[in-house]
Amino acid sequence: MSGTGVTGATSVTVRVPAKVNVQLAVGGARPDGFHDLANVFLAVGLYDEVTVTPADTLRVTCEGPDASQVPLDRTNLAARAVEKLAARTGREARVHIHIAKDIPVAGGMAGGSADGAGALLACDALWGTGVSRDELLDICAELGSDVPFSLVGGAALGTGRGEKLRVLEVGGTFHWVFAVADGGLSTPAVYGEFDRLNAGVEVPEPVASGGLLGALAKGDAVALAGALSNDLQAAALSLRPSLALTLAAGRSAGALAGLVSGSGPTTAFLVRDADAAVKVAAALVGSGTCRAARVAAGPVPGAVVL
Numbered sequence: 001m002s003g004t005g006v007t008g009a010t011s012v013t014v015r016v017p018a019k020v021n022v023q024l025a026v027g028g029a030r031p032d033g034f035h036d037l038a039n040v041f042l043a044v045g046l047y048d049e050v051t052v053t054p055a056d057t058l059r060v061t062c063e064g065p066d067a068s069q070v071p072l073d074r075t076n077l078a079a080r081a082v083e084k085l086a087a088r089t090g091r092e093a094r095v096h097i098h099i100a101k102d103i104p105v106a107g108g109m110a111g112g113s114a115d116g117a118g119a120l121l122a123c124d125a126l127w128g129t130g131v132s133r134d135e136l137l138d139i140c141a142e143l144g145s146d147v148p149f150s151l152v153g154g155a156a157l158g159t160g161r162g163e164k165l166r167v168l169e170v171g172g173t174f175h176w177v178f179a180v181a182d183g184g185l186s187t188p189a190v191y192g193e194f195d196r197l198n199a200g201v202e203v204p205e206p207v208a209s210g211g212l213l214g215a216l217a218k219g220d221a222v223a224l225a226g227a228l229s230n231d232l233q234a235a236a237l238s239l240r241p242s243l244a245l246t247l248a249a250g251r252s253a254g255a256l257a258g259l260v261s262g263s264g265p266t267t268a269f270l271v272r273d274a275d276a277a278v279k280v281a282a283a284l285v286g287s288g289t290c291r292a293a294r295v296a297a298g299p300v301p302g303a304v305v306l
């Protein structure tokens with residue numbers, strides 16, 4: 001296998017993490033249909049691996065528990081990423097993209113975005129394009145609002161529609177349990193429900209919370225738990241009322257706090273340490289209010305060539 005810039009390689013594999021939004025402040029709908037955000041991302045250690053191999057035509061395959069829900073045509077974000085990089089560098093997108101998927105699909109954890117960022121970095125390395133990091137980030141932003149963060153990882157404040165990133169310092173590791181729901185939620189549908197619930201209301205400018213940024217900088221889990229917030233949570237709960245039962249189950253199992261992850265329906269529980277994570281995960285599975293529970297810590301790095 002190869003590193004960045006090495007040509008003639010037979011295949012390149014990139015590992016990309018999932019994200020949780022520790023704060024998601026949402027403004028009113030913009031004329032272009034998007035919403036301005038103050039979006040505090042944290043990359044967590046659940047990963048997809050994207051492998052690209054030279055082939056006669058562009059082809060996508062996927063393995064993993066949720067693989068049947070992943071589109072294998074040109075709408076796959078990984079395929080779109082490769083086509084954009086090929087067009088920009090005057091190449092044909094002749095690769096086989098294989099996705100080993102462990103991030104829940106349509107779960108609010110940016111799984112598709114991870115694959116887009118992963119395929120982009122993998123083809124950049126396979127082809128030795130010499131495209132700059134800033135150009136790669138521009139392509140990510142064209143692919144979707146969450147995609148730049150999947151490339152960067154760690155922790156970052158996303159403004160604009162979430163694509164303009166400022167890297168944040170984090171003073172420790174935070175432990176999480178993710179309750180995976182049955183079925184997904186559509187991100188546009190959740191934003192649409194946010195608009196419906198806020199019709200006639202003056203929605204304030206989204207602003208990052210000083211207390212939350214301070215808790216991240218200190219690595220203080222109790223303070224972070226008190227500051228977690230997601231303006232899409234009411235909309236996700238409106239579309240999927242049963243998520244309230246999952247949130248209650250995680251909190252009564254001893255989580256410091258719980259919230260809907262991004263547009264949901266995955267719920268995220270911040271816990272004190274790795275032992276607490278195992279206990280809360282077992283209690284969530286036992287409660288029967290979720291399909292599965294996953295344990296992960298963050299921050300972790302963004303997309304990396306293996």
Ligand SMILES: C[C@](O)(CO)[C@H](O)COP(=O)(O)OP(=O)(O)OC[C@H]1O[C@@H](n2ccc(N)nc2=O)[C@H](O)[C@@H]1O
Nearest residue numbers: 033034035037144145146147161162187188191262263
């Ligand atoms: C909910 C989050 O995951 C939080 O990080 C993101 O805001 C969603 O990011 P994403 O999945 O990359 O979304 P995109 O592919 O850019 O946009 C999908 C759709 O979500 C809605 N959308 C997305 C981002 C944003 N700032 N405002 C929006 O209203 C729009 O309806 C848009 O058409």
Ligand SMILES: Nc1ncnc2c1ncn2[C@@H]1O[C@H](COP(=O)(O)OP(=O)(O)OP(=O)(O)O)[C@@H](O)[C@H]1O
Nearest residue numbers: 076077105106107108109110111112113115146187
């Ligand atoms: N590589 C991919 N993996 C998963 N879904 C993909 C991919 N490419 C396109 N999709 C489509 O995107 C939809 C959303 O999937 P994804 O897993 O990215 O959702 P999500 O985690 O809720 O995203 P986000 O948190 O960024 O809003 C899927 O239902 C699927 O149709």
